Amino acid sequence: MDKDIPVDVGLIYEGERIRKANMFVDLAGPKSIGVELLRVAPVEKIKDKEVTIVGPDVTDMEEGSKSPFGVFVEVAGEKMEEDLEGVLERRIHDFSNYIQGYMHLNSRDIIWCRIGKDAAKKGLSLKHVGTALIDLFKSEFDVIEKMQITFYTKEDETKKFIEDARKVFEKRDARARGLKDEDVDKFYGCLLCQSFAPQHVCTITPTRTSSCGSISWFEGRAAVKVDPKGPIFEISKGEELDTLKGEYSGVNEETQKRSNGEVETVYLHSLFGHPHTSCGCFEAIAFYIPDVDGIGIVHRDFQGVTPFGIPFSTMAGQVGGGIQSEGFMGMAIEYLRSPKFLQADGGYNRLVWLPKALKDRIESELPAELKDKIATEEDATELDSLREFLKEKGHPVVENWGKEEEEEKAGEVPGGAPGMVVPELSMPLSGIPIAGGGGINITFKNAKIYAEKIIITRKEK
Ligand code: SF4
Numbered sequence: 001m002d003k004d005i006p007v008d009v010g011l012i013y014e015g016e017r018i019r020k021a022n023m024f025v026d027l028a029g030p031k032s033i034g035v036e037l038l039r040v041a042p043v044e045k046i047k048d049k050e051v052t053i054v055g056p057d058v059t060d061m062e063e064g065s066k067s068p069f070g071v072f073v074e075v076a077g078e079k080m081e082e083d084l085e086g087v088l089e090r091r092i093h094d095f096s097n098y099i100q101g102y103m104h105l106n107s108r109d110i111i112w113c114r115i116g117k118d119a120a121k122k123g124l125s126l127k128h129v130g131t132a133l134i135d136l137f138k139s140e141f142d143v144i145e146k147m148q149i150t151f152y153t154k155e156d157e158t159k160k161f162i163e164d165a166r167k168v169f170e171k172r173d174a175r176a177r178g179l180k181d182e183d184v185d186k187f188y189g190c191l192l193c194q195s196f197a198p199q200h201v202c203t204i205t206p207t208r209t210s211s212c213g214s215i216s217w218f219e220g221r222a223a224v225k226v227d228p229k230g231p232i233f234e235i236s237k238g239e240e241l242d243t244l245k246g247e248y249s250g251v252n253e254e255t256q257k258r259s260n261g262e263v264e265t266v267y268l269h270s271l272f273g274h275p276h277t278s279c280g281c282f283e284a285i286a287f288y289i290p291d292v293d294g295i296g297i298v299h300r301d302f303q304g305v306t307p308f309g310i311p312f313s314t315m316a317g318q319v320g321g322g323i324q325s326e327g328f329m330g331m332a333i334e335y336l337r338s339p340k341f342l343q344a345d346g347g348y349n350r351l352v353w354l355p356k357a358l359k360d361r362i363e364s365e366l367p368a369e370l371k372d373k374i375a376t377e378e379d380a381t382e383l384d385s386l387r388e389f390l391k392e393k394g395h396p397v398v399e400n401w402g403k404e405e406e407e408e409k410a411g412e413v414p415g416g417a418p419g420m421v422v423p424e425l426s427m428p429l430s431g432i433p434i435a436g437g438g439g440i441n442i443t444f445k446n447a448k449i450y451a452e453k454i455i456i457t458r459k460e461k
Pocket of ligand 1: 090190191192193194200201202210211212213214215279281282
């Protein structure tokens, strides 16, 4: 590692969190703009180890401020291929977090980075961050012969870079859309998020891109080729145990093995029973709304509250960490375009609420007859108004409301909710004071839970 870098660099800093009180400057994040992109380029176009900063460096920023932030990594090498871009791009996250006093969250155009006060006092600059990243990438991947990094902190240039990067993301995502799970005999898995979500095993199939949205099936395949002992691995599909739910014996076996036996069964396309585990860097969350027997989706960029009265961040804190949470699932936005999108639960016919910006983004995927029947925050901000909206618009879920009541009268418990037979339900609890901070998880195994209603309320500060 370059001796001029004024802070330590190493794996031990990976879990370091820089709280607001210790923040020198925020780069990108929810109150600014930003993106990170990695591209493969011809060898002759790359100036090896060059770090360029377009705009002010951190050392010229004011304490407590925020800045637009773009990270453009270009790599070259004889064995480099375009399919590796997404996989290498995802490594910006963990390598950045090796740098003491520099924090990196999320991926693509939702990144959020932070420089701590101590690191700023020692003189940490973006030049140093770039140099450390180049050293880390080149020592981990032999295939990278040359690498250069450009950081953007000027608003106009960052905006332009974000537009360009989004075009690349769209092209990458579109590539996997033509392929079906039935066309392949192998899926891929990723363990990168186990550093903070120990039970989390991402399963990546043609119709289920990774939860962070960064790694498609093609990129998983390319990663295994160049780094067969790395965090991304091959999964033999095995027997298809349930077509609708997306249950495969190979996925179950591999997940069980790689989660140390904690997760035994995974349904790739359902929120109920055994949903996919949720790490923490998912782009969006799918959540079941018992009151209307429908499914809502909220994405990371949405600053408002869901019909439950809680924002994305609160929900993410409760369902993340690598657990299976019945009725909740972290997912990529691209999964909304999947032909198998929550197909066991009714797919789009069960979708009742999502933020307007997200609805606009995926509008072309929504069936024409449903477009006006799915609410956004402009139509409903809590459960009563959501119920009214769905009734007025004649959403398909409304047909089930009557059936539920009849079944309840007949003394039966309808499938899914409000009564659920839950093989395992982990319930993260906040608000209970614990010495040293943090929270607790209560895990019910093989429990039957009957509830007339589930009410989630926001705790006023
Ligand atoms: S979300 Fe999944 S694919 Fe993405 S880095 Fe984490 S484990 Fe890997």
